């Protein structure tokens with residue numbers, strides 16, 4: 329079996345996720361080569377061939393052109409699997425490749441079971457084992473699902489690649505994440521509100537509990553998108569990454585993008601009416617209760633200590 | 634779609650009875666953005682398309698009440714057996730030759746989450762596509778957009794219409810349909826065609842099995858009276874953590 333691993337480069341740096349791609353290739357027992365639109369002075373630690381296109385020439389984000397570069401590598405290598413991270417770069421580029429190859433794309437793979445690839449369903453409430461019916465299969469891997477192997481100093485063989493295709497999308501640079509306000513990454517105690525709080529007024533209850541514990545309050549994405557909390561309080565892949573001593577998740581289901589931001593917490597308490605909520609997988613304690621009743625009582629009792 | 638799932642007899646999907654169904658959250662942002670664009674551009678005409686069984690017409694009626702002009706329903710009682718490439722091929726088959734200036738989709742569905750369909754449709758129609766948008770504006774046929782990257786960083790893009798955009802949570806504030814608009818929506822065209830009329834592709838993948846994730850256990854589950862639960866939690870926090878010290 330043969331794979332092409334698609335590494336990523338952003339804001340002048342090669343991203344670390346390629347280690348997980350290599351781990352996946354090793355797990356399925358495949359030979360691999362890597363593809364990167366990057367910089368020859370910042371190569372991934374990888375033992376093998378890297379097909380390298382010069383980022384200064386082809387840009388960090390240029391889907392039409394990256395597609396063409398990768399398709400040419402695929403035409404030469406004839407891989408069984410084309411492997412991406414399930415990242416903003418990966419889920420954008422992968423379907424373009426899948427269609428060009430008329431191949432199955434299996435998104436957000438978390439495990440391999442025999443001839444099937446396991447993917448989440450409904451934000452991790454269920455799992456689905458999927459079988460590809462096409463010769464080549466495109467996959468994207470969930471971040472963190474395959475643990476990167478330790479790569480000692482590696483010396484990849486670089487093959488420089490190029491194309492004269494141009495793209496229809498113009499990339500005009502980056503806008504930094506919103507700054508200012510609280511920095512939850514340093515908080516020791518965080519109480520977070522999820523969609524389960526039901527209405528904006530309930531934020532006060534969450535802030536009160538955080539106050540009683542001497543900590544800060546955070547939020548899941550829907551709470552921020554609804555404007556009930558500031559963006560700098562959002563915990564997760566597109567928000568803050570936190571590592572407090574105590575994390576209390578109130579009315580948060582435990583979607584992977586949220587878990588990615590708080591899984592380093594030392595102790596996790598979840599308050600949820602649903603005993604089967606995926607957050608239960610990570611929580612040290614799952615309190616099965618309506619937060620509207622439970623949170624005020626807990627706050628009162630903590631204040632009385 | 635919510636909570637309490639039961640796996641079906643074949644073990645390949647979940648039962649569909651006793652579930653609450655609603656519009657895919659990501660699609661709400663897509664519908665809202667399309668309606669806003671229609672309000673901005675004089676003479677615009679907006680079609681909402683949905684593939685699925687009879688019940689998806691409820692969701693389509695919501696989109697019509699939000700401001701879409703007409704609905705195109707592709708009737709399929711076995712939509713769960715169609716893979717992303719087939720779903721995209723159905724949409725592309727409908728859209729080709731219609732000269733849509735803009736196509737909006739959710740960046741993914743809440744259930745399957747493949748994040749493929751929008752991009753595949755665009756590739757099939759040879760249109761540029763930009764994904765995971767949290768910012769969108771349209772001036773004289775040029776789209777200026779922000780796409781969301783990891784850590785809250787955004788990529789700034791421009792592209793010329795015709796194009797396809799996939800919409801991320803938070804792109805806008807989806808409106809609630811008002812009662813008069815719900816009434817008006819009832820009179821709007823909602824055409825239904827059988828899937829056979831549009832599906833010409835074979836599946837590239839199939840579901841072998843659907844199952845619940847293994848419980849890794851570990852965590853303690855507390856149930857009961859809330860006052861009692863609070864006492865028990867405080868005791869645990871005192872024993873297991875230093876935060877109440």
Ligand SMILES: Cc1cc2nc3c(=O)[nH]c(=O)nc-3n(C[C@H](O)[C@H](O)[C@H](O)COP(=O)(O)OP(=O)(O)OC[C@H]3O[C@@H](n4cnc5c(N)ncnc54)[C@H](O)[C@@H]3O)c2cc1C
Nearest residue numbers: 522523524548549564565566579580581583585586601619
């Ligand atoms: C690319 C991408 C990036 C994302 N980035 C992030 C991110 O950075 N952070 C993030 O959080 N999400 C992110 N998301 C969204 C994520 O997938 C989920 O949609 C989101 O985390 C769900 O938030 P939630 O748990 O608050 O809401 P839901 O999933 O709706 O869960 C609500 C929970 O509340 C419970 N509940 C309801 N009522 C009560 C009650 N009265 N008492 C107690 N419990 C109750 C329910 O049982 C349920 O478990 C991202 C998604 C994508 C696609």
